[in-house]
Amino acid sequence: MIGHALTAGYAVLMGAVTGSLLPLALEFPFEWHYIRSIIRVSLHVSLVAVTLSTLCSIPVALLIGFKEFRGKTLVTSLINTGMGFPSVVVGLVVLFAVSNEGPLGTFDLVFTPEAMIMSQFVLAAPVITGVTLAAVSSVDQNVRDAAFAMGGTRIDVALVTIKEARYGIATAVLAGFGRAISEVGSVLIVGGNITGPEGISQTRTLTTAIQLEARQGRFQTAMLLGAVLVVLVLLVNALVIRLGNGGGRYR
Amino acid sequence: MAIQRRQFLASAASVVAAGLAGCAATGDDDESRPGVSGETLTLTTTTSTYDTDLLDELNAPFQDRYGVSVDTVAQGTGAALETARSGDSDVVMVHARSLEDEFMADGYGINRRDLMFNDFVVVGDSDDPSSIGGGEDVPAAVTAIAETESTFVSRGDNSGTHTKELEMWEGAGIGSDEFGSWYMEAGQGMGEVLVQTDQQGGYTLSDRGTYLSMQDEIDLEIHVEGPVEGGPELLANPYGIVAVNPAVHDTVNYDLAMAYIGYITSPEGQEIIESYTVDGEQLFFSEALAEEPQFQQYVPEEWDG
Numbered sequence: 001m002i003g004h005a006l007t008a009g010y011a012v013l014m015g016a017v018t019g020s021l022l023p024l025a026l027e028f029p030f031e032w033h034y035i036r037s038i039i040r041v042s043l044h045v046s047l048v049a050v051t052l053s054t055l056c057s058i059p060v061a062l063l064i065g066f067k068e069f070r071g072k073t074l075v076t077s078l079i080n081t082g083m084g085f086p087s088v089v090v091g092l093v094v095l096f097a098v099s100n101e102g103p104l105g106t107f108d109l110v111f112t113p114e115a116m117i118m119s120q121f122v123l124a125a126p127v128i129t130g131v132t133l134a135a136v137s138s139v140d141q142n143v144r145d146a147a148f149a150m151g152g153t154r155i156d157v158a159l160v161t162i163k164e165a166r167y168g169i170a171t172a173v174l175a176g177f178g179r180a181i182s183e184v185g186s187v188l189i190v191g192g193n194i195t196g197p198e199g200i201s202q203t204r205t206l207t208t209a210i211q212l213e214a215r216q217g218r219f220q221t222a223m224l225l226g227a228v229l230v231v232l233v234l235l236v237n238a239l240v241i242r243l244g245n246g247g248g249r250y251r
Numbered sequence: 252m253a254i255q256r257r258q259f260l261a262s263a264a265s266v267v268a269a270g271l272a273g274c275a276a277t278g279d280d281d282e283s284r285p286g287v288s289g290e291t292l293t294l295t296t297t298t299s300t301y302d303t304d305l306l307d308e309l310n311a312p313f314q315d316r317y318g319v320s321v322d323t324v325a326q327g328t329g330a331a332l333e334t335a336r337s338g339d340s341d342v343v344m345v346h347a348r349s350l351e352d353e354f355m356a357d358g359y360g361i362n363r364r365d366l367m368f369n370d371f372v373v374v375g376d377s378d379d380p381s382s383i384g385g386g387e388d389v390p391a392a393v394t395a396i397a398e399t400e401s402t403f404v405s406r407g408d409n410s411g412t413h414t415k416e417l418e419m420w421e422g423a424g425i426g427s428d429e430f431g432s433w434y435m436e437a438g439q440g441m442g443e444v445l446v447q448t449d450q451q452g453g454y455t456l457s458d459r460g461t462y463l464s465m466q467d468e469i470d471l472e473i474h475v476e477g478p479v480e481g482g483p484e485l486l487a488n489p490y491g492i493v494a495v496n497p498a499v500h501d502t503v504n505y506d507l508a509m510a511y512i513g514y515i516t517s518p519e520g521q522e523i524i525e526s527y528t529v530d531g532e533q534l535f536f537s538e539a540l541a542e543e544p545q546f547q548q549y550v551p552e553e554w555d556g
Binding site: 099100101105108110111192193194195196197199202214215216217218 | 293298302307310311314315320321322323324325337338339439440442443445446449464465468469500502
């Protein structure tokens, strides 16, 4: 269901952002296409990163949540520690990886959106895994037993658990998205805050644009961009929550 | 339950498809056009050139003519050279001759050219608590700042400006062990440091270009002028441009880097630099064109053959 939100919601979101900010645009100190390209890069990078993180994190969280094994507490602590990774450190690690001399140097990824997706993936994955793990762990064992007793395969049991824990999982995805779209340290390092010809953003996100404005002492425009970011996050949250409610109706 | 599973798989598949499509859309290169068209030149440069918006003016005609895009990454001089050392940029535009010489001596840089210059100025609060205003003697001015223990905000980021600032203290015979709590290392770009100095009512060393371009946002005054306005030569701020050595990093776009250096040191590029003004004031002065040979720009400083 989250998948549908992303694919269908992308266009809707762009429209909604454009629409809701139009009155504001009259006194906007930037070219409108500049803002639009920054929003597009921000959304593209963060949504792809969070989607990929979600696809990796939920199976991992289910696996850890269902299985009892030695060192489970340790693994859980490691995941929870990962939630606190400083984004600058993640940025540096990814930079070393994608740099020309690094292990992924042949792919020419440095200063590209793909490198930014990688670093946001690393940042969002522990958050999504950790919160999802907490959510699925709190699903009653009886529910799982019942699904199994009714002849469900392991995948069916997993799907029932996901359904039961969907609010927790939605929170996990939103927390991961919040972490991804709001961080500035790593995308600045691996992305380089680049705009191309005619002021079209290539690796400039809302956060790095805010940083640039603040560096030049233009605090008002920095605040304005901050407001755009908040509106954007609010819209994504509203979309996911609405989707969660929609799923509830068909129970 | 089976239906639900299908739904889940369908939505999962669409997510993967969307992700892949996103990657593919940003990663393709147009191979059908001739020559360098469609290629990308990565330029690492300093915040002082970037924040003045000079590069926007300079790069637009180059991008139009060659059909390429110049990806400009603004870092400190130290970081810009470090990025180039790992082969992640094609050309570097910086302003610390000693660091540039080191970069070339280590084999990473090739074909250095003098590009342009402006100067550094000591700026500070209009109250001028250390009364250094109007002086031309840099050592005396910084000694006064140290003695009155007025706030001094340092870049502290191994940038060209930071390098120059350390030379300034050294020239006055003040070692880093004599810095007290009045000396603050910001570790940030020039714009941020100017804002910070403005907030804290202290002094800092700034390149004239960034200072002029931010004059409207801050309330700082020039207390010691650089050579552009007749101040001491110590505060000169020359910019150089260096291509990354393709023999060390075979992945760099050397052709395009040399095309860029050629353009930017040409009469056309130098004219753009000369005519670029902010609020009617010229920020940079061209230095690449001269009838006489300027051998010094190709070799390390104080090279005697």
